[in-house]
Amino acid sequence: MRPWLFSRSVDLAVFGGTAVVALTAVAVGLRLGIENGEMPPWAWIAAVLFVDVAHVHATLFRTYFDRGELQRRPLLYTFVPAACFVIAFALYQSGTLIFWRCAAYLAVFHFVRQQYGWVALYRSRGGERDRLGWLIDSAAIYAATLYPLLWWHTHLPRTFWWFVPNDFAANVPPLMMMVATPLYWLTLIAYAARSIARGVPNPGKDVVVVTTALCWYVGIIALNSDYAFTVTNVLLHGVPYFALIYFYGRAHASPQSLARRLLQRGPLALLGIVWVLAFIEEAAWDHAAWHEHPQFFGGRLTLDSVAMWLVPLLAVPQLTHYVLDGFIWKRRSAQPLFAPHPVPLPASEEREFGGRALAPRSGERVARSAG
Numbered sequence: 439m440r441p442w443l444f445s446r447s448v449d450l451a452v453f454g455g456t457a458v459v460a461l462t463a464v465a466v467g468l469r470l471g472i473e474n475g476e477m478p479p480w481a482w483i484a485a486v487l488f489v490d491v492a493h494v495h496a497t498l499f500r501t502y503f504d505r506g507e508l509q510r511r512p513l514l515y516t517f518v519p520a521a522c523f524v525i526a527f528a529l530y531q532s533g534t535l536i537f538w539r540c541a542a543y544l545a546v547f548h549f550v551r552q553q554y555g556w557v558a559l560y561r562s563r564g565g566e567r568d569r570l571g572w573l574i575d576s577a578a579i580y581a582a583t584l585y586p587l588l589w590w591h592t593h594l595p596r597t598f599w600w601f602v603p604n605d606f607a608a609n610v611p612p613l614m615m616m617v618a619t620p621l622y623w624l625t626l627i628a629y630a631a632r633s634i635a636r637g638v639p640n641p642g643k644d645v646v647v648v649t650t651a652l653c654w655y656v657g658i659i660a661l662n663s664d665y666a667f668t669v670t671n672v673l674l675h676g677v678p679y680f681a682l683i684y685f686y687g688r689a690h691a692s693p694q695s696l697a698r699r700l701l702q703r704g705p706l707a708l709l710g711i712v713w714v715l716a717f718i719e720e721a722a723w724d725h726a727a728w729h730e731h732p733q734f735f736g737g738r739l740t741l742d743s744v745a746m747w748l749v750p751l752l753a754v755p756q757l758t759h760y761v762l763d764g765f766i767w768k769r770r771s772a773q774p775l776f777a778p779h780p781v782p783l784p785a786s787e788e789r790e791f792g793g794r795a796l797a798p799r800s801g802e803r804v805a806r807s808a809g
Contacts, residue, residue, distance in 0.1 A: 441564035442642055443556075444685050449642045452681040453556070457649035460673040464656060464666045472665045479733065485669050489676035491716040492709070496683040497759045499697040499708060500766055506692025507766075514765060522757035526750035535604065541753075542605040548760050549675060550583040553650045555767070556678065560643035571632065575643070578629035582651035585622040586658035588614060598664035626651060649674065684708055722752055 442449045463481070472478060477486065501507055501515060508515055529537040557579045561572065590596065591610040599605055633644055657670030684705055691698040700707045721735040726748045729737065 441560060441640055443559055443563060444681060448681060448685075450645065452678045453642065453649060454645045456673050456677040457653055460653055460670045461656065463669045463673075464661070467663070467665050467669070468661075472663070477665055477668060479731070481665060481669065482731070483734075485672045487716050487720055488713060490668075490672045491720055492712040493676035493679045494756050494759045495712040495715040495719075496680055496708065497762060497766075498712075498715075499683050499687045499691070499701060501762055503695065503697035503700070504687075504691045505695045507695075511765075514762070518761050519754055519758045522761060523750055523754050526753045526757060527747070530746065530750050535602075537749075538602045538605045539607070542600040544760075545600060546587060549671070550580065550587075552675065552679075553583055553646065554579050556646045557643055560640055560646065564638070564640040564643070566640065574625075574628055574632050575647075577625045578647050579650060581622050581625040582647060583654055585618055586654045588618050589659050597662050598667045680705075680708070719752065719755065722748070726752065 444452075463485075467481070472481075526537070529540055554576065557575050561567075561575060566572070566575075588610070591606055591608070592612045592615055594606060594608045595603075629647060633640075653670040653674050657667045661667075684701060687697050687701040687708075691701065700711065720731075724731050724735045726745055
């Protein structure tokens with residue numbers, strides 16, 4: 439039996455299929471001449487609103503919509519949102535660039551860790567416990583994510599950014615690429631060689647590593663485009679997280695909880711609720727800070743006068759989402775979904791999704807949700 443997380447068809451769809459859709463969308467964008475400009479409205483709705491912002495609120499089904507989970511750790515679910523607001527407010531008062539730079543690097547950490555988390559879960563599901571294999575797999579997924587980020591830092595300015603202009607530090611020595619480039623390719627070659635040489639295949643893990651390397655390279659290095667960066671990163675990040683929430687909730691949410699009742703109705707119940715919440719959140723962001731999409735949210739109302747309070751407050755859902763992800767997907771709570779008979783792991787793989795921060799947005803947006 440091959441070590442799929444959900445099932446063969448679901449895994450290939452949410453990991454491989456999502457990457458194919460993202461890369462196809464990039465190709466279509468190039469064909470339409472969307473290269474250096476801002477995200478077109480149709481792409482913003484599809485990728486940012488329906489996936490990026492919406493997946494933040496999907497965590498509600500794993501936490502606040504699950505009565506049993508709330509009763510199990512009430513202090514955690516009470517303290518985290520309050521602490522997130524206090525920290526966000528303090529950073530924002532210290533300076534907007536300080537706030538966004540901290541958010542950007544937290545986002546980088548989160549995004550890298552989520553991809554590593556999928557690899558660790560596939561290793562667990564496949565019973566892979568060898569130290570050398572863990573070293574090669576970890577090096578490959580970190581190379582696939584960190585190398586494009588290093589390249590980005592050494593080629594500033596770009597036509598896109600993580601949250602706002604100048605949120606990345608621009609003083610990284612370009613000479614670092616002389617060392618990083620050969621290591622990057624050697625690491626990926628080592629992963630491919632080991633994958634081919636192994637007698638027992640782990641195709642899901644291979645799909646995650648290959649699609650991560652391809653999408654991050656195309657979205658950050660190959661193309662200098664906010665559209666390409668957003669599509670390749672947002673879809674690859676958000677869609678698998680929807681699947682994680684949906685299948686975990688259906689299997690493990692407390693009986694009679696709101697999460698269980700909604701998820702038993704099918705994926706449209708999940709998507710419908712998070713899309714509505716995403717629209718409300720984005721409307722508030724647009725009136726408070728960005729004023730970029732009056733065609734969707736109206737342009738008459740402005741909340742700039744209370745932005746010093748409202749911006750940190752609007753950041754709370756996303757900050758809370760990623761702080762909680764460091765707790766709710768620990769091995770002992772996530773294991774039953776992926777392997778009915780848990781496989782012991784090295785200490786280095788004990789927490790696949792732990793310690794996450796802010797998720798990335800395209801260059802035109804603020805921080806708001808990993809996985």
